[in-house]
Amino acid sequence: MSKGTVVLAYSGGLDTSCILVWLKEQGYDVIAYLANIGQDEDFDAARKKAERLGAKKVFIEDLRAEFVEEFIWPSVQASAIYEDRYLLGTSIARPCIARRQVQIAQKECAQFVSHGATGKVSVCAQCTCSLPESTVHVQVSRPVHLELAILGSEMGMAKHGIPVPVTPKAPWSMDANLMHISHAPSDLYLMTKNPEQSPNTPDMLEMEFKSGKPIKVSHVTDGTTKDTPLEIFLYLNEVGGKHGVGRIDIVENRFIGMKSRGIYETPGGTILHHAHLDIEAFTMDREVRRIKQGLGIKFSELLYNGFWYSPECEYVRHCIAKSQENVEGKVQLSVFKGNVNILGRESPKSLYNEELVSMDVQGEYNPCDASGFIRINAVRLREHHRLQGLNQ
Amino acid sequence: MSKGTVVLAYSGGLDTSCILVWLKEQGYDVIAYLANIGQDEDFDAARKKAERLGAKKVFIEDLRAEFVEEFIWPSVQASAIYEDRYLLGTSIARPCIARRQVQIAQKECAQFVSHGATGKVSVCAQCTCSLPESTVHVQVSRPVHLELAILGSEMGMAKHGIPVPVTPKAPWSMDANLMHISHAPSDLYLMTKNPEQSPNTPDMLEMEFKSGKPIKVSHVTDGTTKDTPLEIFLYLNEVGGKHGVGRIDIVENRFIGMKSRGIYETPGGTILHHAHLDIEAFTMDREVRRIKQGLGIKFSELLYNGFWYSPECEYVRHCIAKSQENVEGKVQLSVFKGNVNILGRESPKSLYNEELVSMDVQGEYNPCDASGFIRINAVRLREHHRLQGLNQ
Amino acid sequence: MSKGTVVLAYSGGLDTSCILVWLKEQGYDVIAYLANIGQDEDFDAARKKAERLGAKKVFIEDLRAEFVEEFIWPSVQASAIYEDRYLLGTSIARPCIARRQVQIAQKECAQFVSHGATGKVSVCAQCTCSLPESTVHVQVSRPVHLELAILGSEMGMAKHGIPVPVTPKAPWSMDANLMHISHAPSDLYLMTKNPEQSPNTPDMLEMEFKSGKPIKVSHVTDGTTKDTPLEIFLYLNEVGGKHGVGRIDIVENRFIGMKSRGIYETPGGTILHHAHLDIEAFTMDREVRRIKQGLGIKFSELLYNGFWYSPECEYVRHCIAKSQENVEGKVQLSVFKGNVNILGRESPKSLYNEELVSMDVQGEYNPCDASGFIRINAVRLREHHRLQGLNQ
Amino acid sequence: MSKGTVVLAYSGGLDTSCILVWLKEQGYDVIAYLANIGQDEDFDAARKKAERLGAKKVFIEDLRAEFVEEFIWPSVQASAIYEDRYLLGTSIARPCIARRQVQIAQKECAQFVSHGATGKVSVCAQCTCSLPESTVHVQVSRPVHLELAILGSEMGMAKHGIPVPVTPKAPWSMDANLMHISHAPSDLYLMTKNPEQSPNTPDMLEMEFKSGKPIKVSHVTDGTTKDTPLEIFLYLNEVGGKHGVGRIDIVENRFIGMKSRGIYETPGGTILHHAHLDIEAFTMDREVRRIKQGLGIKFSELLYNGFWYSPECEYVRHCIAKSQENVEGKVQLSVFKGNVNILGRESPKSLYNEELVSMDVQGEYNPCDASGFIRINAVRLREHHRLQGLNQ
Structure with missing residues (x-):
């Protein structure tokens, strides 16, 4: 008798193939689920492999459009960046993948979800934490799957004649999606040209934003x-990739408390990050921007740590979206040899007022204003220095 | 009879020449003070001009070494950046210049200090606010100078036969120092080559840090x-400049509340910013880094707004310096076509532990740990979703 | 010929009476505007006085209901408190008063607004800054009024036979409204009994909240x-006042940079502050609360500094209101001898789960979870200590 | 043969007695360690009981003085308060207790430490995380103890004839120390009188601080x-207790993500909290205070969550201590019927300048300053409103 049905996040690779077999052997019915989030994969071959290994059903889901609209766009609005450098390409994909997995589990009345993350805690945390509200009622998400998965990946291979790789497993694994590829140090770059070999003439683009989201890109x-x-996103990947934009090699702090080296390619995401920063600075009030900057840092931590579906992340996304209402306009930029250079910007909502900038010549505020402003500001500082003097 | 002595921050240019003459005409003795902070200037010619215009004394002070050590280095430690993009090259120079001006005023028993900032409030705020503690006792800093200066710049030219420029004054002015050059849109870049014309082969550097400060740079x-x-700083400017590093074109929010376009070249500062970010991430605890990141944002705002000598900025600098105690090691990087690419890093103080990274294979924590970790984290989220369900 | 019409915020007292006369003398038509925000005032007498002094029209506006709903309630939601102690009773009233003043100016086609704040910068900043969006178009708000007002208050009295007080003006002025009274040290308390003389038996209240706003209070x-x-607010003032709740004597930091002593009575506001804190903690997710706490601190600073109508304050109010959606339920409390004691709380939206609290006995997570949780958390700390050891 | 030596944090109560017996039965040598942190306990009886149950050695350590100086004082400096209400009395004691436990383990060459917290994760997290640096080298802290402890508490009682309580265990446990007592709802208060029965006349105290730490208290x-x-602390407990100061009944958010009711008495800590807030506001620069306030909130979270010995908490404590250098002076206060009323304060380091407060009469800044200040501040707001108008 079946112990129940498991929806397994299946990659087509070795690990999740082992888990599939092992889960079956343990008495579970297995539904293989493969999300297309833009990775380079032979989905047909993966389907056949899963069926051959005994999957009761196979779901191959094209999530690319919702990945861009519902996950990448909010991250662009947030200027999401982890520890000042990493654009969070792996993290952004997880809640997108997990959401569909749970939806399938509900539709198929599965009792379990499982995935192949071998002890990579952050992956798991994501998965467990990121179940959307609706699914909790049907109790799909018992994390029982985790031990299964882990045991599976280590024990299953030999038992089932799945060839075990000769070299010990590297601590890195390649992770690819529409947003980025994460690499081992010795990997070949896949999304971006080496800037040393990239074209000698730039491409000029114009990005158009509305409510902080890209709505159009044009090649000038x-x-x-x-x-x-x-x-838009595919095109930015293409142009950015052609010019070697978005490669980084960093050491980052993982959720579970260790430092980890990450090598990433994020061509389109890098262009968008710069263009959005520019149009935002152009259209958003200075003080709103400061508050939003703090919320963006918080959002980035939550996203990195797997808390997309938490109440605080929902709250922060709401507040960030609110801040973007006037972030609207066009940014002109060139892409060249790994660089994204902002050339100009225009906006119907701009707070930039050229007359105001030159108002020190004959302006709306006069020298006396400036003087008073400074004098009032100085009251506190003078008191501070007075006291320091008294106490020396 | 003299109304007193003014130490005038003199640039050799039109504005401050007018102020010099005007101050004399108003009955003040004028000491001209010209700080060498790395700008391209004929200091001898400036001295002669000041003397010719009637300066009682002329001080030309080479502040370059203290500018780097006491002002640029703390900003590197802070990862100081304004609104995510501007490395604050103009702002960092001001407290350095103002400090010496006040020291001269004290030594020369001057009653006033003055400068040529024509209504550019942030400049003035800087000047008034940034007087070091010691000087307040001798009451040097009456902001009386401000009105003088402003009136001077607008009225003085015609009266004294100093030729008035035909075109109305642009809202931009070029500001140059060791750290950067700030430009008008139509200016020629001076510190950096155009990446399109820069060399086709990268230069490889190794930066060495101790306590978060650069102590050595080597060409590999x-x-x-x-x-x-x-x-070190001059060399980084040279290499960065050769490869077109550090050009930006941004709109920024000024202290007084308007948006302003800024075009900057900061070659050496840009290399240092990236190298320091990398060694810091490699050696600093994740949670200390988060706290320090917030302090660095605060520091950047204070610096931009002219509050270097405020109690809060002193406090923040102290806290940031404390965070840097273990920021030590070497960063390898290449500089090429406007890019600074981090290639690797090493440190005796590294928290990076390659064994730990791969511990999911046979590690210090086991799958059960991971599972427990996730389950505990999920308690709050499950409660949240339970409640959402109840209330739907 | 009239220089135009001024809407003068008129208090009925000496200062604003002088300003009224002086403005007329300068050639302005004056509309006197007196807001009823709950202060103890003979409004009829004030009207007659204004008319006698030459006001063209007199508006006496009962703003009490909108003061509570649109200004006090959002402050309660924000847990607004300045420097950990002051409930901002003066600050909350200003944007309410200023808004109507500008509305009257628009309706009456007045070109100016004026008020009697003699150099109290924060008051003025409020007034100038807090003009709602709509009014800027008709250019009502030239701060010309400020100098008028200031000159008026100092010079007007003698000229017009208004008796000048013999004693020099105290640095304190009493400011009273529905929310609080602010005092000079030697004043008699007006809203609250001395706890030493207050009743020897407590009153028990039940406060009901919805969306973080009080919707009902019942005496148990x-x-x-x-x-x-x-x-609700009047009743809480009555009960709080009877029991001596809400007296504080503090030194606070003023916007313009000096420290200032403040003595305040805020009976109803104090009860609400405690009751709201309690229902909020009971119903809001921990991490949302942390983010909201930071926003509340920001809101309090903005409110204190007179920036209610700024874009950042509008933004923060929106975000805080969003956080309050589930802040709903009843709080039981006793009021006695200056104390507000929370006795209990209940809510349909509570995240409090008594079963969960006791789950260590036979709970949803088991000891192994706890152990894993701790072990994972400890990874970072162990690495830190390992490094410290290596470097000693 | 012994499996090794365990240093058991022994309370003398049922739970830890069971663990002691169970650990012995499992083959461990047990050293009982009982910290005197001010709880009401018969230490001699506890020693005898531990010896009778088979402890190899018993350490009873009077940690009261170091508890106050090294743990309570830094918390007072930080204005440590969790979720705006809880003074962290339980949390502050843990790192003090754990430190000595580890020191004993090292001195006695014990391989393990253990305690009786039955699945109360936060307790455990504290214990594991809070081991000072020095001890990690000797590998004392394997959290193996946790499972032992937990199993022990549930299974040990029956086996060893220790009477099992008839009623199921409450989710609350009383926790008492010098700083506070934490209660179950039905408990009797022990440290504080009911304000309804407390004296009808206040006691007046004067608290003296230096570097933000109490150095003297006098009864006026x-x-x-x-x-x-x-x-000092014992005396404040006595006076505060006599007048019913420091009782709260709250719902708080626990580290592991659930809400928990807490009823606390903290008489002396409450007096100190108010007195320190007052002298700090009186002597600290406004902007330094804002930064320090944020650090204090961070410190409170770290303390609550058991991270006293983490790098970030060490860092935050350093920064907070730095902020306290000028927090010096005397605060007069009365204690009465549950209230702590600040009556006045004085300080050689005060930034309070009575002349300055009244400077609007004939002050250091003139009306024109104020006007300019306001006008400059308004530039940004006017631009914002202009834009809003254009876009409507």
């Missing part, structure tokens, strides 16, 4: 235009 | 080595 | 019930 | 004076 000289989220 | 292939603050 | 024993904002 | 009328940390 060849006239190419994209205006759906997925197309 | 040609063996050049620099190990004093000023030499 | 005598059955009194109030359920409109103004009535 | 009866002349009692205390000037060592332990005596």
Whole structure:
């Protein structure tokens, strides 16, 4: 008799193949679920492999459009960046993948969800934590799967004639999606050209934003235009990749408390990060921006740590979205040899007032204003220095 | 009879020449003070001009070494950056210049200090606010100078036969120092090559840090080595400039509340910013880093707004310096076509533990740990979702 | 010929009477505006006085209900408190008063608004800064009024036979409204009994909240019930006042940079502050609360500094209101001898789960979870200590 | 053969007695360790009981003075308060207890430490996380103890004839120390009188601080004076307790993510909290205070969550201590019927300048300053409103 049905996040690779077999052997019915989030994968081959290994059903789901609109766009609005450098390409994909997995579990009346993350805690934390509200009622998410998965990956291979790789497993694993590829140090870059070999002439783009989200990208000289989220993002990946944009090699702090080296390619995400920063600075009040900056840092930590579906992350996303209402306009930029150079910007909502900038010549405030402003500001400082003098 | 002595921050240019003349005409004795903070200037010619215009004394002070050690280094430690993009090259110079001006005023028993900032409030705020403690006792800093200066710059020119420029004054002014050059949109770049014309092969450098401060830079292939603050910084400017590093075109929020376009070149500062970020992430505890990140944002705002000598900025600098005690080690990087690419890092104080990273294979914590960790974390989230369910 | 019409915020007292006369003398038509925000005032007498002094029109506006609903309630939601102690009773009233003043100016086609704050910068900043968006178009708000007002208050008295007080003006002035009274040290308390003379038996109240706002208060024993904002607040003032609740004597930091002593009575506001803190802690997720706490501190600073109508304050109010959606339920409390004691709370939205609290006995997570949780948390700490050991 | 030596944090109560017996039965040598942190306990009886149950050695350590100086004082400096209400009396004691436990383990060459916290994760996290640096080298702290302890508490009682309580265990446990007592709802209060029965006349105290730490307390009328940390704190407990100060009934958010009711008595700590807030506001620069306030909130979270010995908590304590250098002076206060009323304060380091407060009459800054200050501040707001108008 079946112990129940498991929806397994299946990659087509060795680990999750082992888990699939092992879960079956333990008496579970297994539904294989493979999310297409833009990785380079032979989905048909993966489907056949899963069926051959005994999956009762196989779901291959194209999540690319919702990945861009519902997960990448909010991260762009937030200027999400972890520890000042990492654009969170792996982290952004997880809640997108997990959400569909749970939806399938509900539809198929599965009691369990499972995935192949071998002890990679942050992955798991994500998975457990990120179940959307709706699913909790049907009790799908018993984390029982975790031990199964872990045992599976280590024991299953030999038992089932799945060839065990000769070299010990590296601490890195490649993780690829529409947003980025994460690498081992010795890997070949896949999304981006080496800037040393990239073209010697820049491409000029114009990015258009509304409510802090990209709504159009145009190539200034060849006239190419994209205006759906997925197309915009694919095109930015193409242009950024061609010019070697978005490679980084960093050491980052993982959730569970250790430092970890990460090598990432994020071409389109890098262009968007810079363009959005620019249009935001152009259209957002200075003090609102400061508050939003703090919320963006918080959002980035939550995203990195796997808390997308937490109440605090929902709250922060709401507040960030609110801040973006006037973030609207066009940014001109060039992409060249790994660089994204902002060339200009325009906006109907701009707070930039050229007349105001030059008002020191004959302006709306006069020298006496400036003097008073300074004098009042100085009251506190003078008191401080007076006291320091008295006490020396 | 003299109304007293004014120490005038003199640039050699039109504005401050007018102020000099005007101050004399108003009955003040004028001491001209010209700080060498690395700008491209004919200091001898400036001295002669000041003397010719009637300055009682002229002080030309080489502040470059203290500018690097006492002002740029703390900003590097802080990862000081304004609104995520501007490395604060103008702001960092001001407290350095103002400090010496006040010291001269004290030594020369001057009653006033003055400068040529025509209504540029932030400059003035800096000047008034940034007087070091010691000087307040002798009451040097009456902001009376401000009105004088402002009136001077607008009225003085015609009266004294100093030729008035035909075109109305641009809202931009070029500001140059060791750290950066700030530009008008139509200016020629001076410190950096255009990446399109820069060399086709990268230069590889190794930066060495101790307590978060650069202590050595070496060129990996040609063996050049620099190990004093000023030499290090000049060399980084040279290499960065050669490869077109550190150009930005931004809109920033000024202290007085308007948006302003800024075009900056900061070659050496940009290299240092990236190298320091890397060695800091490699050696600093994650949670200390988060706290320090917040303090660095605060420091950047204070610096931008002219509050270097405020009690809060002194406090923040102390706390940031404390955080840097273990920020020590070497960073390898390449500089190429506007990019600073981190290649690797090493440190005796590293918290990076390669064994730990791979511990999911056979590690110090076991799958059960991970599972427990996740389950405990999930308690709060499950409660939240339970409640959401109840209330739907 | 008239220089235009000024809407003068008129208190009926000496200062604003002088300003009224002086403004007329300068050639302005004056509309006197007196806001009823709950202060103890003979409004009829004030009207007559203003008319006698030459006001073209007199507006006496009862703003009490909107003061409670639109200004006090958001402050309660924010747990607004300045420097950990001051409940901001003066600050909350200003944007309420200023808004109506500007509305009257628009309706009456006045070109100016004026008020009697003699150099009290924070008051003025409030007034100038707090003009709602709509009014800027008709250019009502030239701060010209400020100098008028200031000159008026100092010069006007003698000229017009208004008796000048013999004693020099105290640095304190009493400021009273529905929310609080601010005092000079030697004043008699007006809203609250001395706890030493207050009743020897407590009153028990039950406060009901929805979306973080009070919607009902009931006296547990005598059955009194109030359920409109103004009535609720008046009743809490009555009960709090009877028991000596809400007296403080503090030194606070003023916006312009000096320290200032403040003595305040805020009976109803103090009860609400405690009751709201309690229901909020009971119903809000821990991590959302942390974020909201930071926003509340920001809100308090903005409010204190007169920036209610700034973009950042609008933004923060929106975010805080969002956080309050589930802050709903009843709090039981006793009021006695200056104390507000929380006795209990209940809520349909509570995240408090008594079973969960005792789950260590036979709970949803088991000892192994706890152990794993601790072990994972300890990874970072052990690495830190390992390094410290290596470097000693 | 012994499995090794365990240093058991022994309370003399049922739980830890069971653990002691169970550990022995499992083959461990047990050293019982009982910290005197001010709880009401018969230490001699506890020693005898531990010996009778088979402890190899018994350490009873009077930690009261170091508890006050090294743990309570830094918390007072930090204005440590959790979720705006709880003074952290339980949390502050743990790192003090754990430190000595580890020191004993090292001195006695014990391999393990253990305690009786039955699944109360936060307790355990504290214990594991809070081991000072020095001890990690000798590998004392394997959290193996945890399972032992937990199993012990549930299974040991029956086996060893220790009477099992008839009623199921309450989710609350009383926790008492010098700083506070934590209660179950039905408990009798032990440290504080009911304000309804407390004296009808207040006691007046004068607290003296240096570097933010209490250095003396005097009774204004009866002349009692205390000037060592332990005596000061005991005396404040006595006076506060006599007047019913420091009782709270709250719901708080626990580290592991659930809400928990807490009822606390903290008489002396409450007096100190208010007195320190007052002298700090009186002597600290406004902007330094804001930064320190944020650090204090962080410190409170770390303390609550058991991270006293973490790098971030060490860092935050350092920064907070730095902020306290000028927090010096005397605070007069009355204690009465549950209230702590600040009556006045004085300080050689005060930034309070009575002349400055009244400077609007004839002051150091003039009306024009104020006007300029306001006008400059308004630049940003006017731009914002202009834009809002354009876009409506």
